[in-house]
Amino acid sequence: MTQSQSAYFLSDAQPPTRRHTVAVIVDNEPGVLARIAGMFSGRGYNIESLTVSETEHEKHVSRITIVTTGTEKVIEQIKTQLDRLVPVHRVVDLTVQGEALERELCLVKVRGKGDTRVEALRLAGAFGAHTLDATLNSFVFELTGTTEEVERFIRLMGAVGLVEVSRTGIAAMSRGAEGMLEAALPDGAQGR
């Protein structure tokens, strides 16, 4: 293995990385998404999935769900770096909290005739996908599920005339009665 050439990190060891889902509540002000995405790119962190939408219109509050991969140290940095951004209300690591619910939605267009067409419809039925659009030689299916389910579905559709895929990225929420803003505060953070 080659020696690291950075003054900041001299160890050859590659500590294990883990996938985390982080939910961030932000003030929906202009540029807030650029601020968050820029923090990730500027500090060299990964974004695997990012979902954002206003959740409380009157309060101008948005919820951002980020899926990222990193070492334990990097994940801690991501959370504290997010938390110190001025428009951020709250950062919660859903992966640390326990088995969070994670879903994404995909739209899949397939094209085909005869047996492939029948097979596509049969597979969609088996996955519980909805048929949103149908023509004599095509379908558009909608499937909501875990990332794994969605990917399995898309892989199978590849064999029956896949044309196009659109995915939303992950929306996530913790299980149980507790809301995100009520959850125990992370170490060092203050209620907002």
Next chain:
Amino acid sequence: MSREMTGAEMVVQTLIDQGVTTLFGYPGGAVLPIYDALFQQDSVKHVLVRHEQGAVHAAEGYARSSGKVGVVLVTSGPGATNAVTGLTDALMDSIPLVCFTGQVPTHLIGSDAFQEADTVGITRHCTKHNYLVKSIEDLPRILHEAFYVAQNGRPGPVVIDIPKDIQFKSGKYEKPRDNQHKTYRPQIKGDLSKIKAAVEMIAQAKRPVFYTGGGVINAGPHAAQLLRELVRATGYPITSTLMGLGAYPAHDQQWLGMLGMHGTYEANLAMHGCDLMVNIGARFDDRITGRIDAFSPGSKKIHIDIDPSSINKNVKVDIGIVGDCAHVLEDMVRLWKDVAGQVDKPAIKAWWLQIEGWRARKSLAYKNSSDVIKPQYALERLEALTKDRKRFITTEVGQHQMWAAQYLHFDEPNRWMTSGGLGTMGYGLPAAVGVQLAHPKDLVVCVAGEASVLMNMQEMSTAAQYRLPIKIFILNNEYMGMVRQWQELLHGGRYSESYSAALPDFVKLAEAYHAKGIRCDDPAKLDAAIMEMIDYPGPVIFDCLVAKEENCFPMIPSGKAHNEMILPDFEGDTGEIIDAKGKQLV
């Protein structure tokens, strides 16, 4: 109570309500309404700089020496982009600034209009926070919020980008209210159980060291006072980063000098050999830690910082306390009384004996000369001849900066202004302008190199306009000295582009700027020349011709640990010190 006024008037009224008396700026098309509002009042003094970078550095100098927020006003496009280096500098060194930038009118944004730049986009990464004001109703809130954000938590620069049409529009202005910010509420008080655990750990240490930084300065003079109380009560050694100089008096016996790449032998070996490191308001920067996997291998570490993201970022610590240094120190001083009896006095005595051994190595010694002025000697004389005055020092960046940190001694906080994190050449001269405006009656000296000082030389004109008696003390070795030193150590002495060719005649240059020029190249005449500089009632450029190829030691070479320092009496081939691996590092 609210009053009806224009956006431009709101900007000026906000300055008055926030207690701002001085701002630094440069006019242009997109800020003309604000300049018009400034023209019609006497409460706020505008200082006209000669380049927007100078405005930001001057505001930094003003802020760091006074503890107030520095304020900058520049126009759109080039005005804003010229300010970017200064903003980045303030972000890296956590200096509270509010920078107003003009913007093209709202309806022209995005059309590539004349002097349009995406200021909030460009400055998003070099500010703590920034705002583009899109309606007059938002302006009063944003104006006051910006001052809150700049000063609270870890301080930093905030940009408010105001389109020209918003400056003309009328709206209701309200005075700042003492209400809590919606989202930004940094933790000020430290977690008491952690502070208790930390204090106990401190009491039980056998080889402890305090390692303090700019956070103590930023927490205010009260924090420096509490630091002194705590350190004296423990009797433990203390060292500080470049940013933290002055928080603890340099003349005290417990003071080990600065640590890090050009720190003293005793400070770095104490860091390496300690069993407990107490980091107060510093951030384990790479200039401090050196090789991180060999950094203080046998110690437990306590870290106090107002920014939670600083904790465990570079170095994993055993106790991380989030809070303002002054508040945490106050708790520590109080709790110390309960545990003071647990201190292992013989162990601390043995530790001090070891440190005194390192100190006796005299790592700042140098070979003086009677023919040529050694830069170290010049600074020792500057120190001797100015130490009894209320004195403020700014620096540019390079060898002279490190020598100034080594040979000038600071007993008070806010007296030392230097570009630490970003290492901005061109910082010192404009910073001196800002410092002198905050302290009109005191001695302000910018220790400079002949290369750095030329980067913002135009600000001499500002000094002349406002009759600021700043003293620019140039250690002129005709090289970008630190670049040359690294080329000697790393690149076989091939001095690629590091010679300062075609230098101006600094004495004539001083005269051209209505200032006094002094040149000295004789060690025997140096004292008299320095006194002439100090006694002159106006701005001075002092061209001190020093030994050309002096190296700045001690030094931890890149890729090495604290216990592998090069000391000044090193005799051998300097080109062989750093191995192939180290040469790859910055």
